[in-house]
Amino acid sequence: MPRRGRIGEFELIARYFAPLAKGFAGAGGLKSDNAFLSVDRRHDLAIKTDMMVAGVHFLTDEKPAVVAAKALRVCLSDLAAGGAVPFTYQLALSLQKNWSERWIAGFARGLAADQRRYDVVLSGGDTTATPGPTTVSITAFGRVPRGKGLGRIGARAGDELWVSGTIGDGALGLLAAQGRFDSAALERRYRLPQPRTTLGPRLIGVASATADVSDGLLADAGHIAEASRLAVHIERNDVPLSRAARAFVDASPTLWGPVLGGGDDYELVIAVPPRRRARLMAAARAAGVTVTRIGGFRRGRGVHLTIDGKEARVPRKGYVHF
């Protein structure tokens, strides 16, 4: 049990907030990355809210443009997992007492650059002051073809598990940012997510379920398995690593822990029926993103890890928010 008898984030949501979302079909019981809202005959609106606190979700001395970009991109990553094309966002910004206009200018510059990069535009929000740390909450909006939005629910036994890009750079980048070792490339990857906005919308009609890797590969693959009431299997040696991550893991195999268990990769984990494998490859090519098969789903429960086919211990849970 956590100290002081407190409950974790997922339990808190399940116990107190999921009941409030009953009757909103598109909320998926608050178990998926996005809410889907029917808006017209052709589209649903995908909606994602994410909140970041200075000193908790980003370093207090982080550049304001990077803070802004990260806050927006973590939402865009969830929309991508939902298969949605983003187009606007709302911003709630609570500024620590000694904020400077220079900081705000940098923050706005970061948003402006990402608005061009991802073709989104601000539609409203709120600004206020706080005696605590600067806090940024973004609610981002995207469009998906009606009824086609992707989420954690929907994987079937026999589906393959694929992942985009490379895994572990986020967690190793955090260790680098903390000075545990030196890697500018990994540190940059941790500081500034690259959401898979080109891939996500192309997974509609291809993937049976998706999630973005924000809590860690094992945790997020596990979220799909749990929501789809299945077991998921991952072969560790099939997990794609960047050249930098590979070098660190080869030198210190204990780093497999943060690679598989850490978060902040903002890649997509994708459940795909074997018959749609060719369509997945075509989607990935069109998106300019590599995808790698790392396991699959079967009847049962839980997350199962193998190393060269031999059952291994699952190292640790994903990032714990509380």
Added chain:
Amino acid sequence: MPRRGRIGEFELIARYFAPLAKGFAGAGGLKSDNAFLSVDRRHDLAIKTDMMVAGVHFLTDEKPAVVAAKALRVCLSDLAAGGAVPFTYQLALSLQKNWSERWIAGFARGLAADQRRYDVVLSGGDTTATPGPTTVSITAFGRVPRGKGLGRIGARAGDELWVSGTIGDGALGLLAAQGRFDSAALERRYRLPQPRTTLGPRLIGVASATADVSDGLLADAGHIAEASRLAVHIERNDVPLSRAARAFVDASPTLWGPVLGGGDDYELVIAVPPRRRARLMAAARAAGVTVTRIGGFRRGRGVHLTIDGKEARVPRKGYVHF
């Protein structure tokens, strides 16, 4: 100039965030209470985000159910000003370190009660922890007939200025909550807004412009005037007061300052062409809300106050967020 050469909330929005909303027609240059998003042939989606910080926007020892209700209701008040019928919301909740499950349970109970009261349902959000004060950000959604959403822009010279309910209870209630004087009724009014959700949607086709009274009567009437490029005139002795507020103001006329300048009334200020006066009265009757004519709009600029027809000094600006 504010100390340290810092700019205020409105200037900050105008200088740094309004440019980010260019190209989003429904954002109204971030000058209106809501963003409007075209969704189908018959409806627009009205969207409002509001953020509240413990110790800034609500008392740190406030009951969690009241905190939840207030956070939701300030958004519903803006949606009402936009003429929108609310139906869902997203919740971002950042919990101070020593949060208790009991507090969360109360917070969720407050939301559940207001979900029934206002016929809305939670569709998603985010929860996290903060080393600072508990912070609540809500993004609420409502529907309006396409292109008919109300905002600060649209008043015409010759329009009358009307206000719903009574004014000043919010500001006097804050003074009561601070122990400056004793009034349970006013204190309750400050702690728990009663958004005009029954009136707002009935103002479509009746009002030419609207705002809710959150920054103070003079400030919010002034926002309509400024956005509509007009002057607004208010006759102080026509401003409707509750019996409790009337007694305090009669005893201490300096309290007209907070009554006219303070915020948190969550009434609606409404610009109405004289020819639609009968329709306004019918809308108010159907909504079960009183409305009172307190002035009007004319060519020019600024907020002009009279007392029994004689020009008077405008006491002070509305609530300053920074």
